[in-house]
Amino acid sequence: MMGRADVSGKWLLGEAPEEWVRWMLADPTLEVEEFLTAEFRHVLRHSDVLLRVRDAQGPFLLLVELQLHYDPEMPRRMQAYAALAEEKYRLSVYPLVLYLLSPAPGVSLPDCYHSEFRGLVAHRDFRVVKAWELEARVVVEQGPLALVPLVPLMRGADEDVVRAGVRALWERGAGEEMEVVLALFASFIMSAERVRQIVRWEMAVLRESPWYQEIVQEGLQQGRQEGLQEGVQKGLVEAVLHLLRTRFDLSGSAVESLAMQLQKVSEAEVLRQLLVVAASTESMDEFQASLERAAGIITPAE
Structure with missing residues (x-):
């Protein structure tokens, strides 16, 4: 057995x-x-x-x-x-x-x-x-269930394929976590609003996802271990930077500027929220606005 x-x-x-x-x-x-x-x-x-x-x-x-x-x-x-x-x-x-x-x-x-x-x-x-290099539609129709959350990253992935992937997860009784992971990767090719219309997006479930934890863990490994909280903060900053580099092909100077702004955010919970924004944002301008609000760089008009 x-x-x-x-x-x-x-x-x-x-x-x-x-x-x-x-x-x-x-x-x-x-x-x-x-x-x-x-x-x-x-x-x-x-x-x-x-x-x-x-x-x-x-x-x-x-x-x-x-x-x-x-x-x-x-x-x-x-x-x-x-x-x-x-x-x-x-x-x-x-x-x-x-x-x-x-x-x-x-x-x-x-x-x-x-x-x-x-x-x-x-x-x-x-x-x-x-x-x-895997064919998204082939995986949805013939592939193993565990690969379905990855279809947004595959060749030929579009909104129809993502919808088919969600249906496959529902029909085959997959857990909510798989659906949330599919949503995370779907945000790479679709707007966050469209993703939310197709897939449930629960932050609490996302945080428990091995994929989310893997992204954060890679960032943690980059941070210096100068105390637990400091390590978490540095790791989350690196995770956000890694995700944005991957999605938007940022230049070295752009990454450096973002890093300086992210370091002004001291609360780990806020950085975790920014990590989700980095995965779902439609543009760098949209992420920049969220970052500036979180870091207090822009003071709202009274």
């Missing part, structure tokens, strides 16, 4: 992990035997998953890493994770990285680790899946 999944891994693969694994590896015979993520938690990030899977030749390990954007350390990390998993479980490893957001123009995503040192060679391939 398949082992119990941890919360983040279960959410990533959905209630039917075999559906996800079979679709992603294009093999309808695969069987998921056990989630091993909890046993490997001291190594993996909270958004990564390690599974023991069985095919016609026997058991193997499937290592899945979810990545928001390009990370130059990915090859080294996948090599390390796979080697540790092989050592612990004595099974072959199939490493897979799912990228959500496309990199800057001209940046290629490596699909292997390669090192040569004093005549010795180390090499490991890993599978790279790019969300923006």
Whole structure:
């Protein structure tokens, strides 16, 4: 019997992990035997998953890493994770990285680790899946449920596809969290007002989302740990900047100016609200207005 999944891994693969694994590896015979993520938690990030899977030749390990954007350390990390998993479980490893957001123009995503040192060679391939190269309508109609919240990031995504994705989540009994995550990514291609007309948008649910937490966590890792509250504030500022850079391709000077304004916001709750605005705003002017109000840069006329 398949082992119990941890919360983040279960959410990533959905209630039917075999559906996800079979679709992603294009093999309808695969069987998921056990989630091993909890046993490997001291190594993996909270958004990564390690599974023991069985095919016609026997058991193997499937290592899945979810990545928001390009990370130059990915090859080294996948090599390390796979080697540790092989050592612990004595099974072959199939490493897979799912990228959500496309990199800057001209940046290629490596699909292997390669090192040569004093005549010795180390090499490991890993599978790279790019969300923006998946066909949105195909995923809605034929893909695993756990990928449906990502359809706004996929090729051919438009309002009709987003509506179809929402219907698919309703019809298949998905939780509210998946719908909110779909709304978050839908705001990248539609106005916030249109998104709210199609999808429920609950801030309380969004805050519990692993995707929201991943964005915030990436920002936290950038901040200096000079006290808990200061770290949270710095992390949220970095998360807002990261999201705006991704959505609006901001210049270095624009990012620097925004950072100076965001640093004037001392309350973590206000920064969390600005993070949601950064995800849903239609333009930088609209975000700037929200930021100025939050930071008290503009004093309302009396």
